[in-house]
Amino acid sequence: MNTKAITVYKTGGPEVLTLNEVEISQLQQHEVLIKNEAVGLNFIDIYHRNGINPLLLPFIPGFEGAGVVEKIGAGVKAFQEGDRVAYCTATVGSYCKHRSLPADKLVPLPDDVSFQDAAAMLLKGLTAEYLVHRAYKVHPMEKVLLHAAAGGVGTILCQWLKKIGATVIGTVGSPEKAEFAKKHGCDHTILYQEEDVVAVVSELTDGQGVQVVYDSVGKTTFDVSLNCLGRRGYFVCFGNASGLPDPIPPMLLAQKGSLYFTRPRLVDYCAERDELLEAAETLFEFYRKGLKVEIEQKFALEDAEQAHRYLESRLTKGSSILLP
Numbered sequence: 188m189n190t191k192a193i194t195v196y197k198t199g200g201p202e203v204l205t206l207n208e209v210e211i212s213q214l215q216q217h218e219v220l221i222k223n224e225a226v227g228l229n230f231i232d233i234y235h236r237n238g239i240n241p242l243l244l245p246f247i248p249g250f251e252g253a254g255v256v257e258k259i260g261a262g263v264k265a266f267q268e269g270d271r272v273a274y275c276t277a278t279v280g281s282y283c284k285h286r287s288l289p290a291d292k293l294v295p296l297p298d299d300v301s302f303q304d305a306a307a308m309l310l311k312g313l314t315a316e317y318l319v320h321r322a323y324k325v326h327p328m329e330k331v332l333l334h335a336a337a338g339g340v341g342t343i344l345c346q347w348l349k350k351i352g353a354t355v356i357g358t359v360g361s362p363e364k365a366e367f368a369k370k371h372g373c374d375h376t377i378l379y380q381e382e383d384v385v386a387v388v389s390e391l392t393d394g395q396g397v398q399v400v401y402d403s404v405g406k407t408t409f410d411v412s413l414n415c416l417g418r419r420g421y422f423v424c425f426g427n428a429s430g431l432p433d434p435i436p437p438m439l440l441a442q443k444g445s446l447y448f449t450r451p452r453l454v455d456y457c458a459e460r461d462e463l464l465e466a467a468e469t470l471f472e473f474y475r476k477g478l479k480v481e482i483e484q485k486f487a488l489e490d491a492e493q494a495h496r497y498l499e500s501r502l503t504k505g506s507s508i509l510l511p
């Protein structure tokens with residue numbers, strides 16, 4: 188069987204995303220065949236495309252999708268044809284109409300969650316869940332700093348932090364993004380291109396610094412994040428949209444106030460089947476109780492190149508999806 192897909196034959200800029208027809212390999216015992224109804228666009232897709240996170244070539248990019256099971260392998264018991272499902276922790280390969288993947292990486296999709304919302308929130312929402320509950324456990328009243336507060340993960344993270352009762356301080360690239368972040372629970376926004384982030388955070392925390400920084404920007408925000416933390420604060424470095432940060436000597440963490448540093452990944456926090464299902468249930472529950480999934484950008488799968496240009500150029504807010 189053939190399917191429409193975006194393939195990367197060599198790493199590089201958005202122009203290496205090539206639309207073509209590819210053959211889907213024979214379904215294995217433990218796999219299911221899915222028809223994607225919506226595909227999530229995530230910054231990690233850019234790291235794969237440009238080679239910062241190297242993958243064997245050629246590959247079909249994309250971690251996230253939502254759709255319908257069309258066929259099951261002989262050994263699959265938990266799913267059947269026609270089931271609505273979503274996924275974001277399997278191997279790459281979601282930029283396509285049909286794909287096969289291991290059944291144990293699927294999340295059953297409740298009827299009250301649309302395919303588009305699922306593709307816009309599963310990866311970003313599961314990330315927010317483990318960041319605030321497990322990589323560091325945020326408590327009510329704590330002061331938290333996050334970068335890219337109006338981005339895909341940022342918009343969900345702001346809402347989650349607000350739900351816990353934390354004070355949310357977020358950096359953003361424009362006044363429009365500041366408004367957007369505020370609408371989603373960010374108490375204080377900082378325009379990092381105009382304001383001194385460390386000074387504003389110091390003022391907002393009476394000179395104490397924040398308990399935790401969620402930094403997904405990496406290279407350009409690293410020192411700022413370090414200098415915004417209070418004593419024994421947590422530096423959660425979970426992305427590198429601006430490039431990989433330089434290595435740090437352990438003594439620096441001591442000098443800055445006995446800080447903790449972690450570089451977590453979603454795949455490690457949802458590695459076991461029960462972790463994945465539990466985290467997804469927590470996310471869907473929050474969705475039912477008011478989590479806003481903001482799909483601000485929709486692109487046809489054929490326009491994946493344009494979608495990558497937008498995301499990479501900081502022109503997006505909230506979530507983006509591709510429609511195959």
Ligand SMILES: NC(=O)c1ccc[n+]([C@@H]2O[C@H](COP(=O)([O-])OP(=O)(O)OC[C@H]3O[C@@H](n4cnc5c(N)ncnc54)[C@H](OP(=O)(O)O)[C@@H]3O)[C@@H](O)[C@H]2O)c1
Nearest residue numbers: 229230335338339340359360403425426427428429452453
């Ligand atoms: N470790 C994990 O488990 C995990 C899981 C999911 C996502 N992530 C990471 O979380 C981050 C957010 O992902 P996302 O898909 O939701 O993307 P996003 O936040 O919607 O987009 C990235 C944002 O980063 C900011 N940014 C600052 N400097 C940038 C630069 N030089 N180039 C590009 N963007 C820059 C921009 O916001 P401003 O204009 O406001 O600065 C931009 O809109 C990414 O770093 C991603 O890798 C990590």
